[in-house]
Amino acid sequence: MASRALVIGPSEYAESSGIPGHPTILASAEMYGKVLADDGMWGPERCRVLSAKEVRTVGGVMDALHEEAAATEEADILLVVYVGHGRYWSDIPGSQVHFSVGSSYKDKPWTWLSSWYLYRAMRQARAGLKVLIADCCYSNMLPTLGGDEDGKVLPGVLGRREKGSCVFTAVKDVEAADAEGCASLPDALRECTPFSGHLLHVLRDGTTDPKDRLTIGLLREAVKLKMTEHDHNRPGMLLNDASENIPLFTNRKHRLHRDRSRVPSDVEDWIKHLMLDQDYLLDELFRNEEMVGDVVGRLSRRKDEASQRLAGHLDEQADQRFKKPNTFARYWNRVEQARRA
Ligand SMILES: [Zn+2]
Numbered sequence: 589m590a591s592r593a594l595v596i597g598p599s600e601y602a603e604s605s606g607i608p609g610h611p612t613i614l615a616s617a618e619m620y621g622k623v624l625a626d627d628g629m630w631g632p633e634r635c636r637v638l639s640a641k642e643v644r645t646v647g648g649v650m651d652a653l654h655e656e657a658a659a660t661e662e663a664d665i666l667l668v669v670y671v672g673h674g675r676y677w678s679d680i681p682g683s684q685v686h687f688s689v690g691s692s693y694k695d696k697p698w699t700w701l702s703s704w705y706l707y708r709a710m711r712q713a714r715a716g717l718k719v720l721i722a723d724c725c726y727s728n729m730l731p732t733l734g735g736d737e738d739g740k741v742l743p744g745v746l747g748r749r750e751k752g753s754c755v756f757t758a759v760k761d762v763e764a765a766d767a768e769g770c771a772s773l774p775d776a777l778r779e780c781t782p783f784s785g786h787l788l789h790v791l792r793d794g795t796t797d798p799k800d801r802l803t804i805g806l807l808r809e810a811v812k813l814k815m816t817e818h819d820h821n822r823p824g825m826l827l828n829d830a831s832e833n834i835p836l837f838t839n840r841k842h843r844l845h846r847d848r849s850r851v852p853s854d855v856e857d858w859i860k861h862l863m864l865d866q867d868y869l870l871d872e873l874f875r876n877e878e879m880v881g882d883v884v885g886r887l888s889r890r891k892d893e894a895s896q897r898l899a900g901h902l903d904e905q906a907d908q909r910f911k912k913p914n915t916f917a918r919y920w921n922r923v924e925q926a927r928r929a
Pocket of ligand 1: 770771773786814815818
């Protein structure tokens with residue numbers, strides 16, 4: 589494995605640039621570096637926080653990204669974290685979100701890094717899973733990247749055409765991301781932006797979820813929950829496939845402090861969890877062949893691709909796990925019943 593994480597956090601701008609250099613940007617970028625270095629799935633040699641010199645120019649950022657992207661293989665993850673300022677100009681060709689670099693000026697779009705270039709470099713990486721975490725204003729507009737008025741999408745768009753890619757954004761339905769830290773967060777996390785602070789809190793301290801590893805789906809749910817509780821803007825997620833089931837980080841909550849009692853109790857509850865993580869407490873679920881049958885039956889009545897795929901996955905598991913004909917018959921009976929219901 590040679591998974592790579594690249595953290596881009598330009599926090600210093602020219603005084604005449606009109607762009608504020610929030611201290612929360614630097615604090616967040618440094619904290620990503622620290623938290624990833626401490627995570628056994630990553631480690632210091634796999635995580636690169638760009639220096640002030642590197643984030644000063646578009647070239648500096650892109651050279652570093654190409655370097656890291658080139659080091660990945662099919663089995664790897666390429667994680668790019670951007671913390672900074674985002675802008676969206678609708679009056680320039682192929683209007684796309686632009687990210688600030690240290691030499692950007694507020695009203696000079698050409699001094700910003702077009703998200704198109706970032707996506708393109710990520711798309712070209714061999715890594716099987718590509719994740720972009722974007723903590724900036726207008727990150728809600730990232731999904732529109734490359735789309736023209738006829739809804740045509742350029743082939744380089746991450747998260748639409750490409751498999752194994754997702755984008756986790758600070759904002760979902762508003763344009764402005766908060767830069768002011770969240771006072772309810774513990775110690776140094778307070779110095780980060782609210783989105784990164786909450787996200788890093790989950791990565792650093794883990795969640796009470798029983799799983800040992802965090803998928804992007806679990807991470808999103810944990811961050812969304814806290815941000816909603818605190819009345820922050822809602823984070824958003826753009827993705828197109830099963831990549832949210834791939835473990836990305838270690839759950840650092842000690843096993844004793846995780847909530848083992850949180851085993852789903854009914855069909856809908858199981859489906860909700862399995863949608864986020866197709867192997868969620870699978871051994872637990874397969875102790876009850878009738879529940880598996882109900883879940884598969886319910887899913888197979890749904891027309892969407894995600895439900896169909898999950899039903900197929902569970903059915904395959906049932907095939908392997910229910911070796912006794914009677915057990916399999918009880919399972920299958922419930923599938924049929926649920927399908928007819
Ligand atoms: Zn908060």
